[in-house]
Amino acid sequence: MPTWNTLGSRRLLLGVLSVATVFAAYVWVTNLPDNNPALLPPIRDIVTSFFTNLTDGNLITALGASLFRIGMGFLIGTTLALVLGCLIGWYQTMEYIFDPLIEAVRPIPPLAYIPIIIIWFGIGEFSRVLIITIACFMVCVVNVIAGMKNVPQVYVDAASTMGATRFQVFRTVAVPAATPFIITGYRIALAAAWTTLVASELLAAQNGLGFLLQEGRRYFLTDQVMMIIIIIGACAFIMDRIFRKIQARLMQWSEARE
């Protein structure tokens, strides 16, 4: 019978192998004699582009601008979602007021708001953060509400029969019982933040990772485009990993912790 450890290393081995295979295939294709480097730039061009952009400060500026937008949008969006979602999920009056609004707006992709936001607020920093905020809020609030609605009745009854007031049940039972859903909401919001960040920067920005992508397309700098795609992937991956660590800490009590 395989132990947990050998299972873990088998997983690692196969994971490394699968990434290495795709990488090797890319190297092989780009080294074919009739490969067009303007479409598929060789690895060394991508690496060169990385160092050029790093040393002239372009990349750091863009990364800083993008991370700031994501940070602001994520923080504001998820905080609003947490507060409002808890209230909507717990208090029926709040649900009756806000649920129709959320249900009406939910199917609209956040990117659809970009034109109206530009018309109202221009193409400044505020607009970009606003789009990310909306995206984070919408995906997160749905999860928070679901979490509050899925609090097992027996926990609520147990707390009530011990003398907890409705607000005490909310604070000491409903919110902690909903944390698995809430954390999932935060993780999905983070992914949504990246998606909308790039879209908003592609459309209207003078800096940021999305802007560098756009610039790369305009001047046919395919190596730069490839490089930025990899940077975005790496950043999103690292953030998700950090999030999983936080999740594992907060969810020590849960059977289903990751």
Next chain:
Amino acid sequence: MPEIIVDHLTHTFGKGTPDALTVLDDINLTFESGSFNAIVGTSGCGKSTLLKMMAGLFDPSDGRMTLDGDVIRGTDRRRGMVFQQDAVFPWMTVAKNISYGPRLRGAGRAEQREIEAKWTEMVGLKGFEDRWPRELSGGMRKRVDIGRVYANDPDVLLMDEPFGALDAQTKERMQSDLLAAWAQSRKTVVFVTHDLEEAIFLADRIVVMSARPGRIRHIEQVSLPRPRTDEMRLTDEFIQVKRRLWEMLDH
């Protein structure tokens, strides 16, 4: 002295609609202070519904219940309840679960510690204070549940088939330990079960209910001496009572 009085209580789900279903019909009962009572009946006799109404989790459609003369409306800490399902909060350690009730009322750190120490010991979980509920067996979680309700110091203990999900050996141990804890505090207990042996072993008085609609069919005074021991389960007297009650149940 009667502590709980159930007075002409009738409950109809969906009263006034074509699908109205009367689950309890004109129930009159008194529960003496400090007594151990069991309510038995086949499923559908409304025994759990009756218990939940005693807890205040919902109101009867007709009639009323009083505790020490006060009409029962809504939940409060005077009537603690142990559920059949696992109600231990998984996000709190064993100790934090135990001191949950006192913490609600703003008990200080020192008082919480004292309560945690006393009741983890009392329910046989000493050494498990800092464990998460997921690390415990079903029987141990039930102990946390019972310790938590006891630590909250209610006047009345309502138990809704608390050992229904446990295996036979664990169940018998839990029954003996429950009696030991009860002997020290002598709280009024109302214990709902469909297990006749459990009812006879635990209770002074057994209310037998018939089903659809739930009515009181018989009240049995159990004359087995206390403290009760496991050997009593095999005595002629015990088995005679069991047979008599068994014949009264709807099969």
